[in-house]
Amino acid sequence: MTDPKQLIENNHAWAATIQEDNPDFFANMAKGQSPKYLWIGCADSRVPATQALGLGPGDVFVHRNVANLAVHTDLNMLTVLQYAVEHLKVEHVIVCGHQHCGGVQAAMSNTDFGQINPWLRSIKDTYRAHAAEFEGIEDQASRVDLLVRLNVATQVRNLAETDIIQKAWKAGQSLQIHGWLFTLETGKVTDLEKTISGPDELTSIHRLDV
Ligand code: CO
Helix, strand or coil: CCCCCHHHCCCHHHHHHHHCCCHHHHHHCCCCCCCCEEEECCCCCCCCCCCCCCCCCCCCEEEECCCCCCCCHHHHHHHHHHHHHHCCCCCCCEEEEEECCHHHHHHHCCCCHHHHHHHHHHHHHHHHHHHHHEEECCCHHHHHHHHHHHHHHHHHHHHHCCCCHHHHHHHHCCEEEEEEECCCCCCCEECCCCCECCCCHHHHCCCCCC
């Protein structure tokens, strides 16, 4: 399917199906949103956010970029995060990586990607910080898989280290940051058990007097 007109037809059919089940669905949606989840995922077309969680419109606030990064200088990510945490009061932030991630694979290579280089740079830093864990792993797919997981854990920590998250915790807001992995071969999500739920789990250098 390559014709964009077909997409609009699909959309109209989709809206009609939802409205058939619930005539007020879109009228209610137009009144506002109160999602409980912020999803930070890869831009990869194979990793849908809302659909993969079995949820629908209004349920998930979504931010996606190449390799699901939460870089502390990225104003785009920080804007999404602040809005989601301060205004929408999401209760869970989910960083979801995925196997065979092109961004992670690119970061593992020595190829010069031009404009993409600075974006991939922090993934290389994560590799360097965990270089010992890669020793003895020869298989490239296994190496990528390990870096995908380490990258997710790094982003969970990056988020917890922001003033945005720390202020929310200080204010007594219940907020957990999760690291998940989406497996392309099965469509299933796995909890990598990297959840951070409070400032006590931060290293002291990253704790802010918020
Ligand atoms: Co990816």
